[in-house]
Amino acid sequence: MRTKKSIFFKIITERIPEFLLGISGSLTSLIILLIIVFLFREGFGLFSNPSVEKGYVLCVHASNPVEKLNPDQIKQLFDSEITDWKTVDGDDLPVMLFRFDEIFSLYSDEELGENYSLLPQKLGEVIAENPNIIAFLPEQYVPRTAEWVKILPSEQIRVADFFTGKDWLPTATPSSLYGVLPLIAGTLLVSIFAILIALPLGLGAAVYLSELANERTRKILKPMTELLAGIPSVVYGFFGLAVLAPLIQKTLNLPTGETAFTGSVILAVMALPTIITIAEDAMRNTPRAMREASLALGGTQWQTIYKVVIPYASSGITAAAVLGTGRAIGETMAVLMVTGNAAVIPHSLFEPVRTIPAAIAAELGEAPAGGAHYQSLFLLGCILFVITMLVSVSAEIISKQKYKEAV
Amino acid sequence: MNKKTSQTTAFWIFRLLGIIVVGILCWILGFIIFNGMGVINWEFLTTAPTEGMTAGGIFPAIVGTLCLVAGSIVFAFPCGVMSAIYMNEYAGNGWIVKFIRIMTNNLSSIPSVVFGLFGMALFVNTLGFGDSILAGSLTLGLLVLPLIIRTTEEALKAIPDAYRTGSFSLGASKLQTIRRVVLPVAFPNIITGLILSIGRVSGETAPILFTVAAYFLPRLPGSIFDQVMALPYHLYVIATSGTDIEASRPIAYGTALVLIVIVLSMNILASIMRRYFGRKVKTN
Numbered sequence: 065m066r067t068k069k070s071i072f073f074k075i076i077t078e079r080i081p082e083f084l085l086g087i088s089g090s091l092t093s094l095i096i097l098l099i100i101v102f103l104f105r106e107g108f109g110l111f112s113n114p115s116v117e118k119g120y121v122l123c124v125h126a127s128n129p130v131e132k133l134n135p136d137q138i139k140q141l142f143d144s145e146i147t148d149w150k151t152v153d154g155d156d157l158p159v160m161l162f163r164f165d166e167i168f169s170l171y172s173d174e175e176l177g178e179n180y181s182l183l184p185q186k187l188g189e190v191i192a193e194n195p196n197i198i199a200f201l202p203e204q205y206v207p208r209t210a211e212w213v214k215i216l217p218s219e220q221i222r223v224a225d226f227f228t229g230k231d232w233l234p235t236a237t238p239s240s241l242y243g244v245l246p247l248i249a250g251t252l253l254v255s256i257f258a259i260l261i262a263l264p265l266g267l268g269a270a271v272y273l274s275e276l277a278n279e280r281t282r283k284i285l286k287p288m289t290e291l292l293a294g295i296p297s298v299v300y301g302f303f304g305l306a307v308l309a310p311l312i313q314k315t316l317n318l319p320t321g322e323t324a325f326t327g328s329v330i331l332a333v334m335a336l337p338t339i340i341t342i343a344e345d346a347m348r349n350t351p352r353a354m355r356e357a358s359l360a361l362g363g364t365q366w367q368t369i370y371k372v373v374i375p376y377a378s379s380g381i382t383a384a385a386v387l388g389t390g391r392a393i394g395e396t397m398a399v400l401m402v403t404g405n406a407a408v409i410p411h412s413l414f415e416p417v418r419t420i421p422a423a424i425a426a427e428l429g430e431a432p433a434g435g436a437h438y439q440s441l442f443l444l445g446c447i448l449f450v451i452t453m454l455v456s457v458s459a460e461i462i463s464k465q466k467y468k469e470a471v
Numbered sequence: 472m473n474k475k476t477s478q479t480t481a482f483w484i485f486r487l488l489g490i491i492v493v494g495i496l497c498w499i500l501g502f503i504i505f506n507g508m509g510v511i512n513w514e515f516l517t518t519a520p521t522e523g524m525t526a527g528g529i530f531p532a533i534v535g536t537l538c539l540v541a542g543s544i545v546f547a548f549p550c551g552v553m554s555a556i557y558m559n560e561y562a563g564n565g566w567i568v569k570f571i572r573i574m575t576n577n578l579s580s581i582p583s584v585v586f587g588l589f590g591m592a593l594f595v596n597t598l599g600f601g602d603s604i605l606a607g608s609l610t611l612g613l614l615v616l617p618l619i620i621r622t623t624e625e626a627l628k629a630i631p632d633a634y635r636t637g638s639f640s641l642g643a644s645k646l647q648t649i650r651r652v653v654l655p656v657a658f659p660n661i662i663t664g665l666i667l668s669i670g671r672v673s674g675e676t677a678p679i680l681f682t683v684a685a686y687f688l689p690r691l692p693g694s695i696f697d698q699v700m701a702l703p704y705h706l707y708v709i710a711t712s713g714t715d716i717e718a719s720r721p722i723a724y725g726t727a728l729v730l731i732v733i734v735l736s737m738n739i740l741a742s743i744m745r746r747y748f749g750r751k752v753k754t755n
Contacts, residue, residue, distance in 0.1 A: 084553065085557040085561060088549075088550050088557060089557030089558055089562060091554055092578045093574040096574055096577060096578055098593065099581070099585070102589055102592040103589065106592055266492075268485050268487075268488030268489065269491075269492045272485040272489035273489065276482060276485055276489075277489070287739075287742055291496060291735060291738060292495070292496050294670060294674075294734055294735055294738040296673075296674025296675070296676070296703055296730060296734055297674070298703040298704075298707050298730075299499075299730060301710070302706055303499050303503070306502075333495055333499075336492060336495075364474050365478060366474075367478075387580075393582075397676045397707060401707065421584040421677070424584050424588060425587070425680055428591070442588060442592070448582055452580050452581055452582055452585075453577060453581075455580065456577055456580035457577075460573070460576070
């Protein structure tokens with residue numbers, strides 16, 4: 065009886081807490097799993113959307129030989145960049161654009177009948193009269209029964225278009241363009257240049273901290289670089305906006321100070337603490353024996369640093385560069401505030417760009433939940449997630465490699 | 472001679488680079504402090520914004536940030552500490568721990584805007600919390616979870632095994648040992664991690680953009696299902712898209728200063744505590 069009670073007691077006091085601890089132990093793995101599920105489910109939903117805005121269709125005259133249009137052609141047609149049907153394999157006729165609201169300037173409300181019941185019929189008449197028309201109409205008013213009306217089949221958004229498209233115009237009508245290239249180009253340009261600035265600065269400071277500074281200076285400087293990491297990114301963004309952007313605009317005489325270059329400079333400062341901390345750790349881990357061997361052979365302190373310490377720490381330094389890049393790629397607010405947010409493929413450093421995280425932050429607020437635009441932003445999130453995972457895994461692998469020639 | 476000149480040159484370059492890094496920090500802090508000092512007064516801290524956010528104070532944003540900090544810590548602190556206890560005290564050194572550690576590392580490398588997306592998909596839309604303190608706190612909680620786990624794990628690792636074996640030999644169970652011996656000794660260092668997390672949470676913007684932050688909401692939240700203003704988001708708004716950016720500049724400086732003071736004082740406090748208690752455990 066007593067033993068039974070004590071076993072029961074033990075289950076309550078030991079096994080249950082242990083079980084709870086185990087659950088919290090698996091929490092981070094569970095969260096990552098959930099992030100993957102939610103991100104990818106929403107993101108890949110994009111490809112089941114029609115390329116023409118949901119709830120709308122495109123109609124042409126039945127005599128028009130054009131059977132289908134891709135999103136790019138639709139965009140150019142409605143932007144009047146294509147003005148002739150011949151360009152899209154049709155007849156030699158000028159294109160006549162017809163948007164739904166134009167019907168209200170052709171007919172009065174009385175003519176359209178009660179609750180617009182005559183609207184489809186009138187639309188049918190308009191299409192029948194114009195063999196060169198392309199009409200962008202809500203699905204519910206499409207004159208399906210009318211003669212001379214051909215509804216263009218709506219394609220789904222294609223994976224290839226997303227990854228190779230050169231236009232990011234998620235709110236364009238009738239056909240939004242989700243081409244991720246400008247955003248990827250913007251992200252890479254800004255973060256690569258940021259690392260190019262941050263690496264020499266960060267490594268130099270790391271060498272100084274680990275090899276040259278005396279203990280007292282180190283005790284002051286080390287926490288200061290950590291403070292740099294503590295400053296919130298929105299404050300960096302504000303600083304960039306209020307100080308750096310005007311400064312760059314003035315000194316380089318640019319039309320705007322909010323450029324990829326400004327973003328790179330701010331990101332470089334933000335990546336500094338990561339680079340300094342990791343590189344310095346790696347350098348300080350150089351075995352004392354190796355340094356002393358170099359000095360005993362008559363090497364100067366500087367020769368010891370660049371022939372012994374830096375090669376020994378090279379894997380750590382590479383990891384620092386990789387992690388710094390990872391931080392730069394994922395950084396959102398500061399970049400959003402200083403890069404000017406133009407979603408076009410940049411031709412130089414001194415133009416406004418938009419990065420992937422900035423696009424998510426800037427557009428998600430306006431994108432209705434569940435729509436194609438919303439899903440496209442989740443797909444951007446997937447890309448970002450995959451990139452940062454690759455970065456953190458490769459940094460892990462790199463930093464585990466020991467300096468082989470030392471053995 | 473040649474050797475010596477190249478050494479001197481190189482060392483001066485490194486010194487210069489070190490000074491530049493410190494200079495950048497001083498420039499940024501100096502700029503914010505210098506411009507923000509004049510704005511901050513009691514009224515600025517205790518009144519709501521007025522006249523399209525070009526006048527008045529930032530009281531609702533301060534309260535909002537406090538709510539978010541409290542909410543996220545209430546969620547993340549127990550989970551993180553328990554997770555670390557499991558990893559350090561129970562799971563041994565097998566592949567499970569390695570796997571969890573890699574996952575925790577990966578979680579901490581995910582960009583904050585992805586947390587924002589996830590929080591919006593899971594808490595706001597799927598679970599139906601809407602834009603609320605609850606959704607925002609949970610999102611921020613996920614973000615700092617790896618930080619709390621890592622600092623707690625380090626705190627637990629710093630405790631010599633003699634403490635544990637001593638407790639076991641007196642007949643204490645594992646859980647009793649953790650509760651009565653391990654946790655009390657590790658407590659100061661765990662609190663240091665907590666303070667660091669508070670600093671981190673109060674400065675994050677991207678995760679709260681779509682989960683809780685309100686553009687302008689001059690009243691205080693009534694429940695955890697209300698939206699709130701928050702300091703970092705408020706700074707973003709008045710710096711980029713306010714009604715009159717020039718007129719609201721002084722307020723932006725003030726907001727930035729308040730934000731920086733909160734975040735950096737947490738960081739400094741944590742580093743002082745780490746130094747103080749770190750020394751204490753070592754001498755034991």
